[in-house]
Amino acid sequence: MAVDPEHVLRAAAALLTRKSTATMDEVAKAAGISRATLHRHFAGRDALVRALEALGIAECEAALDVARIDEGTASEAVRRLVGAMEPAAGLLAFLYTENQLFEGEGQNAGWATIDDRISGLFRRGQLGGEFRIDLTPAWLTEALYGLMASGAWMVHSGKGAPKDFQHMIVELLLGGALRREES
C-alpha cells in the first residue's frame, strides 16, 4: 500500500532520462502508480523535478565521497569520479539540460558545492603540476559535465557500449585526442 517515494523518483529519473518531455501521466504509469497518487506525493511537475534535482545532487555528492577525490593523483581521482558518477550520468544529463531553462532563476545551491568540489580537484591537479594551467578548472568541470552527457547519450542511443563509458570520457578529458610518444 505505502508507495515508496524513492522508487517513484527512480522510475521518474529512468523515464525522463529517455524522454525529457514525459507527462505526469507517463511518469505515474512508469512508476506503477496512478496520476492522483503521484500528485499526492509531488505537488506538481515542478516539485517532481526539484526532487529529482535533489536526488541528482545527492548522488553526485555520494559519488564524490566514494571516489575519494582528495586521495592519490588527480588523474586517478578523476578516473574514480567518472566511474562513480556513471550510474547517475543519465539523470545528470537530464538535469543538465533542464537547468538551462531556469535562466539563472532559482538555481539549486547544491550544484555550487559540487562544482566547487570538482573544480577543486582540477585545481589540485594543476597545483601539483599534473594538469595544464591554461584551461581553467571551471571549464574542465563544465567539459566533464558535457562529456558525461555525450557519453550517456551515446550509450543510450546504442552507438557506444556501457563498458567503454568511463574509458572514453576519462581518456579524452585527461589525455585528449592527440597521440603521445609514451603511453
Place this chain on the structure above:
Amino acid sequence: MAVDPEHVLRAAAALLTRKSTATMDEVAKAAGISRATLHRHFAGRDALVRALEALGIAECEAALDVARIDEGTASEAVRRLVGAMEPAAGLLAFLYTENQLFEGEGQNAGWATIDDRISGLFRRGQLGGEFRIDLTPAWLTEALYGLMASGAWMVHSGKGAPKDFQHMIVELLLGGALRREES
C-alpha cells in the same frame, strides 16, 4: 513588406538558443512580425524546427567547407573547424538537445553526412599517426558536439569569454587536461 524568411530563421535561432521553450508568439515578436505571418511562412512549430535544422545543417556544411578539413594536419583542421563552427554553436546546442526528443523517429539525413565528414577527419588523423586509435572517430565526433554545447552554454551564461571558445574546446579535445613535457 516582403518578409525575409532567412531573417525570421535567424531571429528564431537566436531566441531559441537562449530559451528553447519559446512559444510561436515569442518567436514572432523576436522576428518583428505577427504570429499570423510567422504561421504563413512556417506551417507550425514542427516546420519551424525543421527549417532551423536545415539551417544548422547548412551552416555545418559551410563550416566544414570553409575549414578545408582535408588540408594540412588533422589538428590544424580540427582547430579551423571549431573556429568556423563557433558562430553556429548556439544553434547547434539547441538542435543537439532537441534531437534527443525525436527518439530515432525522423532524424534528418543531413546529420549523417556531417557526422561522416567529421568522423572522416578524425580517422584521417588516426591513420596519419596523429591521433590515438583507442578512441573511436564516432566518440570523438560526439565529444566535439558535447564540448561545443558546453562551450556555448558557458559563454552564454557569462562564465566564459567568447574569445576563449575556440581555444578551450580545441585544446581540451586534442591535448586533454594532462600537462605535457613539451608544449
Place this chain on the structure above:
DNA sequence: CCCGCATGAGACATTCGTGTCTCATATGGG
C-alpha cells in the same frame, strides 16, 4: 492613380497537460 497582395490584429475552436475534486475499494493495524 488604383488595384492586388502581403501583412497585422484579433477572434475562435481545439488540443493537451495540469491541478483538484469525489467516490469506491482494498489493505493493514488495532
Place this chain on the structure above:
DNA sequence: CCCATATGAGACACGAATGTCTCATGCGGG
C-alpha cells in the same frame, strides 16, 4: 472484526499554446 487510511479511477475546470479564420490596412507595382 472493524475502521482508518492510502490508493485507483475518473470527472471536471483551467490555462497555455496551437492552428485556423476573418477583416482591415498599407505598401508597391502596373
